[in-house]
Amino acid sequence: MSAVDARAAVTRAHREEWARVVASLTRRFGDLDIAEDAAAEAFATAVEQWPARGVPPNPGAWLTTTANRKAIDRIRRESKRDDKQREAQLLYDDEPPEPLGAIEDDRLRLIFTCCHPALAMQTRVALTLRMVGGLTVAEIARAFLVQETAMERRITRAKAKIKAARIPYRVPSAEDLPTRISGVLAVLYLVFNEGYLATGAGTDPVRQDLTAEAIRLTRLVRALMPADGEVAGLLALMLLIEARRTARVSASGELVALDEQDRAAWDASLVAEGHRLVRERLATGMPPGRYQILAAINAVHTSARDVRDTDWAQIVALYDQLARLDRSPIVALNRAIAVAELDGPEVALAAVDRLEDSLAGYHAYHTTRAELLRRLGRGRESRAAYDRAIELAGNTAETAYLTRRRDQLGVRD
Numbered sequence: 001m002s003a004v005d006a007r008a009a010v011t012r013a014h015r016e017e018w019a020r021v022v023a024s025l026t027r028r029f030g031d032l033d034i035a036e037d038a039a040a041e042a043f044a045t046a047v048e049q050w051p052a053r054g055v056p057p058n059p060g061a062w063l064t065t066t067a068n069r070k071a072i073d074r075i076r077r078e079s080k081r082d083d084k085q086r087e088a089q090l091l092y093d094d095e096p097p098e099p100l101g102a103i104e105d106d107r108l109r110l111i112f113t114c115c116h117p118a119l120a121m122q123t124r125v126a127l128t129l130r131m132v133g134g135l136t137v138a139e140i141a142r143a144f145l146v147q148e149t150a151m152e153r154r155i156t157r158a159k160a161k162i163k164a165a166r167i168p169y170r171v172p173s174a175e176d177l178p179t180r181i182s183g184v185l186a187v188l189y190l191v192f193n194e195g196y197l198a199t200g201a202g203t204d205p206v207r208q209d210l211t212a213e214a215i216r217l218t219r220l221v222r223a224l225m226p227a228d229g230e231v232a233g234l235l236a237l238m239l240l241i242e243a244r245r246t247a248r249v250s251a252s253g254e255l256v257a258l259d260e261q262d263r264a265a266w267d268a269s270l271v272a273e274g275h276r277l278v279r280e281r282l283a284t285g286m287p288p289g290r291y292q293i294l295a296a297i298n299a300v301h302t303s304a305r306d307v308r309d310t311d312w313a314q315i316v317a318l319y320d321q322l323a324r325l326d327r328s329p330i331v332a333l334n335r336a337i338a339v340a341e342l343d344g345p346e347v348a349l350a351a352v353d354r355l356e357d358s359l360a361g362y363h364a365y366h367t368t369r370a371e372l373l374r375r376l377g378r379g380r381e382s383r384a385a386y387d388r389a390i391e392l393a394g395n396t397a398e399t400a401y402l403t404r405r406r407d408q409l410g411v412r413d
Contacts, residue, residue, distance in 0.1 A: 006051035009059070014043055015209040017060040018134035021067050023106035026113070026169055032131060032159040034071050042067035107132055107213075108220050109171055115183035116167045119158055124183040125190060126151060127158040133191040133210060142394060143190055145361055177225060184221060185234050185291065188214050192238050196245075197395050205249055205397030211242055229281050233292030236277035240298040243270035248397075255401035259307040271302050293322045312341040329358035337368055345375040363392035367402060379409050 018039065025035035042063045056062040114128040126144065129135045135143075141151040161167075172180055195210025218235045225231050247261040278299045281292050288296070297318045304310040319335035333355055340348035349372040352365070359365035370385035386406035393399050 003051045006055065007047065009050060009055045010043060010046045013046065013059040013063060014134060015207065017063055018043075019107045019110070019132045019213065020060060021064050022131055022134075023110040024064055025067055025071055026110055026131075027106055028068070029071055029075070030169060032113075032162060034074060036131065036159075038067040038071035038074065039063075041070040045070075105217075105220055108217055109169055111184055111187060111217065112171050112180055113162065113167060113169045114158075115180050115187060116162065116165075117179045117183075118165055118167065119161060119183075121183055121186070123154055123158045125186050127155055128183075128187040129190055129194070130155050132187070133194060133213075135191075135194055139194065143194065171224065181221070181225065181228065181231070185218075185230060188218050188221070189234060189237075189291070192241075196241060197398065205253065205255070205395050206245060208245065211238070211245070214238060215242060229284065229286055230289040230291045232277050232281055233289060233295045236274045236281075236295035237291055237298055239270045239277070240274035240295065240302050243267040243274065243302065253397055253400060254404065255395070255397040257401070258301065263305060266302065274302070275299055288321075290322065290325050293318055293325070297322075310341070312338055316342055329355045330362070330364075333359060333362075333365060333368060340372060340375075345372040348372055349376065361392065363389045363394075363398075366392065370402075370405070374405075374409065382406075383409050 021039045021042065022035045025038055026032060029035060045066055046059075046063065050056075110132055111128050114131055115124040119127070122144065126140050129140045129143070130137065137152050137155065138148050140155075141148040144151065192211050192214035195207040195212075195214065198205060198207040198210070215235070215238050218231070218238060222228075222231045222235055243266045244258075244261060246267070247263070247265040248256055250256050274295065278292075278295050281288065282296075297315055300311055300315050300318070315338045316335065319331065319338055323331055323335060333352060336348045336351040336355075339351060349369070352368055352372065355365060366385045366389035370382050370389055373379075373382035373385060383406055386402055386409075390399055390402045390406070393402060
């Protein structure tokens with residue numbers, strides 16, 4: 001096997017097996033640092049050995065076994081003599097393990113461990129993206145719009161706090177779930193978003209492994225909390241976005257904007273399931289939360305057989321409702337995009353320009369400005385905005401789309 005083929009196999013295994021390996025090690029050794037380091041060492045060993053020996057028949061099992069050996073070696077190196085008995089018990093104890101939760105899924109337990117309320121919300125999200133999503137620190141830093149070094153320190157401190165506080169590795173009891181669920185949902189949403197618009201260097205523009213895993217785990221959370229509206233809302237949101245996946249990237253690898261997608265290529269079963277969940281939540285008459293409103297917005301989009309049939313007034317009204325719950329500039333930016341369809345690009349551009357201080361480093365802000373300026377015939381300004389968006393975008397398909405849009409511009413002003 002060539003080195004190139006072996007590295008491709010390791011990359012594929014990392015996507016498919018990282019979370020499973022880390023979660024298994026965390027359950028066994030109870031230490032996030034040991035779990036992460038041993039998993040990383042196992043993948044590094046795969047890079048060295050697979051070109052010569054070939055990819056094993058079961059890469060996941062090979063990686064887990066190798067990572068376990070790496071972890072044991074580390075414990076033996078670092079443990080003091082008083083710890084030897086504990087190590088022996090760890091390796092050879094035949095006592096049945098204590099129950100770990102209502103749902104036997106290592107990755108879900110790992111998410112709840114990382115999302116303990118003793119950690120700040122952003123720290124919970126960042127740590128879980130690293131430990132469960134397998135995202136690099138650089139990718140997580142981009143998602144939070146912070147420096148990579150700052151994110152590295154945040155993740156390191158979080159792991160240390162979990163260890164010092166002896167935070168248990170388990171799905172919490174029913175009484176504890178409400179205090180943990182907001183962080184868990186935020187994590188799952190960001191994992192899904194990274195798959196939906198992947199930013200990692202050398203990755204595919206869409207990472208179906210991440211979107212599928214986020215959906216799978218959200219379904220498990222819904223089994224734990226079937227009456228929770230936000231859990232149902234997040235699942236509906238993911239399904240309605242995932243339904244469009246095959247239509248989002250062209251054969252040449254370029255992003256296809258929503259208004260240009262072949263709607264016949266959308267997954268009708270996922271659309272139907274997402275719509276059903278949205279209708280069920282509306283029928284309760286309960287005030288919707290953030291994910292339920294986002295799901296409703298996507299339900300409006302996916303209800304239109306043609307982009308010209310989109311009910312933009314309803315979408316703007318839903319964004320108004322969302323803005324009362326979430327005053328983030330990104331919500332305001334997305335609302336402005338809908339306003340452009342309802343009230344025109346000039347009104348929308350005025351709203352977008354007010355967000356510059358908050359979103360100057362966010363590629364979608366410059367993409368939105370570029371499109372609005374284009375519609376207003378302000379070609380030079382539009383080109384400059386496209387240039388900045390291309391500079392900031394980390395997704396290959398999106399970069400290709402933006403480059404084509406920019407290159408189509410003539411000098412209009």
